[in-house]
Amino acid sequence: MLAELYDPHATLGTNRPDSPRLVPSGSDVYAEWRGDKAVVRDVRPGFGAALAGVRPGTEIVAVDGVPVAQAAGAYLPACLKAPDPAARAYALNVLLAGRHHAERRWQLRQPGAAPIDVRPDYPRPLLEHISYPRRLESRRYGRTGYIRLHNSLGDHALMAPFDSTLDALLDTRALVLDLRDTPSGGTTTVARALLSRFVSREQYYQQHELVAEERAYGVKRKWTELVSPRGRRYPGRVVVLAGRWTGSMGEGLAIAFDALPQATVVGTELARLNGAIYFYRLPNSGIGFSLPAEKLYHIDGTPREDYRPKVLVPPAAPPADAALDRALQLLK
Structure with a gap:
């Protein structure tokens, strides 16, 4: 099916x-x-x-x-x-x-x-039971800070270490936020918590559309979600790195940062996952399943799955990192 x-x-x-x-x-x-x-x-x-x-x-x-x-x-x-x-x-x-x-x-x-x-899975299948020693990592490139998230956008415990890491980088003049390892998505609570450290006032960050209501009744239901400032705002320029393993809520964060005047998104096309998923359960077997049920859009009206970074960088073979190199070049 x-x-x-x-x-x-x-x-x-x-x-x-x-x-x-x-x-x-x-x-x-x-x-x-x-x-x-x-x-x-x-x-x-x-x-x-x-x-x-x-x-x-x-x-x-x-x-x-x-x-x-x-x-x-x-x-x-x-x-x-x-x-x-x-x-x-x-x-x-x-x-x-x-x-x-x-x-x-x-x-x-x-x-x-x-x-x-x-044999990509020899001597052991690295794609099974993927785990990370920490939720994020950070470092400095001169006066530019760098934060990489490790597939933790669904973990509410990410918020505290992210805040403390960003606080330690408030003296930098620019920041690279790396979302290229967020394939499993997450929650809007975590996403708004991160985004809220980069805004000085309430502002829109994404649009939603519940298509089932229009199909059932002929009346469109569409709304725009807000993010509110929280804590000390990061004052410098921001480059967000995104790519094929930026999925779902990671894509939502990318389009949200794209709408901020101080931010630029750099990378390849994203995972292009459709909308927001709703969870259901089959009544007899008890097996659960998720289906995209809400359309999501950039605040400029672009469907999230069609969004592409403003600065496209062709993928490079590891260990080269063309997107990070481009980000640091832009921030000089």
Whole structure:
């Protein structure tokens, strides 16, 4: 049923060992079709694909010995009236994320080279039970501060360490806020807590639309959410880093910062997850599932899933960090 929706933001609340991993939180590579070729566009640093030598421009030739187009067919919806590129892209990236219980085996071709076989989950599957030693990290680049969040936008305990870290960086003239490792989204409470340290007055930060009400009654329901100032405001310029593993509430934060005059968003396209999800439960099995039920927009009216950073930086192969280099260059 989920394949019929081909929406990574529509998920089940339970898994079996043979269930596909979630995209993007359980993936380490993002690829697109170029005709019948599956070509990697971005790689998640520190995980199996990057460690196996996969980089932007790599072609995935086969998965588990099966040609990639044939293997991706298992994840395509069965009921489309006509082919949809979005369905093909969904199937490809779910295929490459793999299943919880199975080791991935890929055949790759780098530009101008012969195919090679790699095992992104050898000697252990790094995408299983991902954990971080801390919720955030910080450092300084001269008079520029840097804060990177580690997939903690759903953790209310993030607020206190974020406040103390930002307070320690109030003497810097600029700040880089790195949201490129927030694939699992979070809550608006945490997002507003972070954003509130960068505004001096109440202001709008995103629009919502509940489409079901208009479908049921013919009356549109749309509203704009506010963020209020809290604590000492960070006074300097801000660059927000975002990318393919900036998902859901991370995307919401990116579009919110994009609306602030002192902030610039730098990076690649984001996860492009649709709207806000609502949680439901099947009455007999008790299995929970989430579906996007609210449209979300930038305050300028751009749908959140269509937003792109003002400063686009092509992905670089780890350990290079082109987006951070560009951010520091902008802040000089």
